[in-house]
Amino acid sequence: MITLGNRSFAGPFLLPLWSPPRTAGVYAVMVPGWRLLTFRALHFGHAETFSIETIRKSSRYAEWISVAGTDWNLYVATHDLANSTESERLSVEREVTREYRPEFSAPVTHPELPGLRTMLLARSLRGGSSE
Secondary structure (H helix, E strand, O other): OEEEOOEEEEEEEEHHHOOOOOOOEEEEEEEEOOOOOOEEEEEEEEEOOOOHHHHHOOOOHHHHHHHHOOHHHOEEEEEEOOOOOHHHHHHHHHHHHHHHOOOOOOOOOOOOOOOHHHHHHHHHHOOOOOO
């Protein structure tokens, strides 16, 4: 369990090995934090049914990969909202986003290209080494 905003989320789970629950709810896309066993949320979303494809088909996926370096460094946490309506899930997503303020919630003009902020964050997470 991890607490994001004022909500408890199951996880975080490594994205490529994640077995999504068959329920509706809110999810958080995360990367490892600065200290051991800490995580930072990059994005919150909602889904009627959780799936890896929901995460990978996001227009922000390339940006998350540029921060994480690889999908083996991306994590997912879920907040179960079984039998919820889309408006209820959207409301919880907005609430958690407002409380937590993830790095990548603002819309971007070209989501397939990482922005300067993304590249600087990715570089700092990798220890500042040039590739």
